[in-house]
Amino acid sequence: MCLAIPAKVTALEAGDMAVVALEGVKKRISVALLDDVSVGDYVLIHVGYALHKVSAEEAARTLALMAEAGILKEELEEITGGAA
Amino acid sequence: MKYVDEFRARDLAEKLAVQIAAEAKPDRTYHLMEFCGGHTHAIFRYGVQDLMPENVKFVHGPGCPVCVLPVRRLDDAVELAEKHGVILCSYGDMMRVPGTKQRSLIKAKADGADIRMIYSTQDALKIARENPDRQVVFFAIGFETTTPPTAVAIKQAEAEGLENFSVFCNHVLTPSAIGHILDSPEVRDLGTVKIDGFLGPSHVSSVIGSEPYEFFAEEFAKPVVIAGFEPLDVMQSVLMLIRQVNEGRAEVENEYTRVVTREGNLKAQALVSEVFELRQSFEWRGLGEVPYSALRIRDAYAAFDAEKRFTVTEKQSREVKSCECPAILRGVKKPTDCKLFGTVCTPDNPMGSCMVSSEGACAAYWTYGRFREPAKQKAEAIA
């Protein structure tokens, strides 16, 4: 459940509102659920509300973890000569 | 799309597939329940199952708010729109769900009820402002993710003195449902639902944090990995679950660290507990009555509670008899075990909620996965 998508904050507006951009698409959303949102932050958008900030460091760390899986594949390929 | 496209990359998927196949022990099967419909959707939408070894099986859980809303509550919403003449605001997801006698919001709308599809609770407030002489009711559904926006709307309505706005609250809680599934006789005593581990909710957890799952990881000795909704997140989380199972661990791990912390969104939690309180019990479609599994509006905000503002009649709400949604939602049966699946029940003519929501296990099977299931023959037979 709970369709949500990360988007970049491009402007902060009165009344806990903000404008976010996803590629060239811009939408007004509420940031009433977050403290200290800044322009440039990536936030997770669900039903027109920002639920949480997205951490760039953690995203990079997760991708690095996933990439570790590749090492095994390469090793297997070396052993089997690419047959894996 | 940053933070989206990277987590759909094919080259990493291939590598993870090799790793999963290498680490999954061939002499056993891994039954992993994805609680959330979001995971179900990702698995089918991207064909993740194709990248899994034979012995890694997904069991689809009840984590779709549309699927678990009991028919009676939907019938009540229709009544609010039809008999009380309110403007009923609903998320698009609920529009086609069949209630008693297949009556849905979209049918009620066609018959003249004023039902409006909205994208955000802000839209419902706007409609209330623009129609001061009409009662505007927001049909609130959803898990912990969708609840804080409802709380914001109620607080905002109070601040603005928006007296014609109220909320028909059907918000439900995830951890109690997971606990209920694990505690059910089918799982605990009969062992008919084999679950070796859980893919934990992603966006729900961004609000409640990973901490609430620690209790049942320990209590039921099942590993939980909080998993993002992108397909690579699902694969990495499967790998983490396999490792826990292999090592005999039953811990809460967090794969979705870019959005989920242990404590979650404290501001959202505070808002929710200010506006809502626990219901002693709430009916879930498919699970029956689940204690302390839902929220209602606190007395302090009773003025905005549609259940207090309007009196709905007691009704004999009915599901289609042979619909297996209840068993499917608990993971006891697969969509293809249901006699109605693909015969009388299809996404065009859904009998049960699992076929309506695109996240429902039946709709996902039908739309994305039926070519790999025996149901294919069934589909041919009726085509």
Next chain:
Amino acid sequence: MNMVDKNVSYRSGNVDMTHGGGGRAMADLIRDLFHRHLRNPILDQGNDAALIEVPEGRLVMSTDGHVISPLFFPGGDIGSLAVHGTLNDVAMTGARPLYLTAGFILEEGFPLADLERIVMSMAQAANDAGVPVITGDTKVVEKGKGDGVFITTTGLGVVPDGVRVSADRAKPGQAILLSGTIGDHGVAILSKRENLEFETEILSDSAALHGLVAEMVAAVPDIAVLRDPTRGGLAATLNEIARAANVGMMLDEAAIPLKPDVSAACELLGLDPLYVANEGKLVCLCEEADADKLLAVMKAHPHGGNAAIIGHVTDDAANLIQMKTGFGGTRVVDWLAGEQLPRIC
């Protein structure tokens, strides 16, 4: 005689019941608005019916009712859409469209200035397409009984000799070509819908495709199937073809052209671009051996710049449209169930 001086002004005021009443107000509206903008020798005869010579060859006819909200949208309006939609339906038989007719149903109270904008846009579209509107009709309904303007257009065309385009000619092994990016029209419309508003530079792809079709059939007269994937999007069109010909299809998701902004808007609203409407794209099935030649012809045309080969026809009694996902798995691309609604989960 100076016609212009006599013209009634349509810069202000609203449609009222007299505009459909058969009296002078109606005659003035027809003369000063419809005829003035849509003028051509056949319409100028001013008869209730258009008299035309029977053209040589096989005739095709198609009719299409146009209702859309909002009436004006990024990249077009109901006027241009009413021309393009019907021209494309005619063109999808491989035909060269020759004539159009237009029937208007106007709602009492509709601003005359908006009506003029729509008629001018229609005239422009017909002129650009080189296909005249040769007869028409206007009716007015009471306020509340219409949605501003409904326009029904009918198109007449001729099919070149040797061209035999039909959905039931889809055969296993044929290539599936798509003329460009999907979902542009639907997203442009949704961006202006109440309660969904979002900003985007995406324009509707509304366009007349008969020019592109003419070059395609000239290059490969043996084209098996042509369809424009409008309502229900690419998914609905491919399913219709598969059912008509009792075949299946295998698509390659990575090959399907999609603008990043359309993809983003769909992610935001929970929509699948495969099901989002197009108004200026076509799907073409042809023999594998002709595919590259046809693709080159399409890419050289202004309406086919992003054309791609997106898959092939398979032998499948269940008529399933399957797709290799960009992720490396396989999924089914089913019919759309009901209307595609923005969703939260």
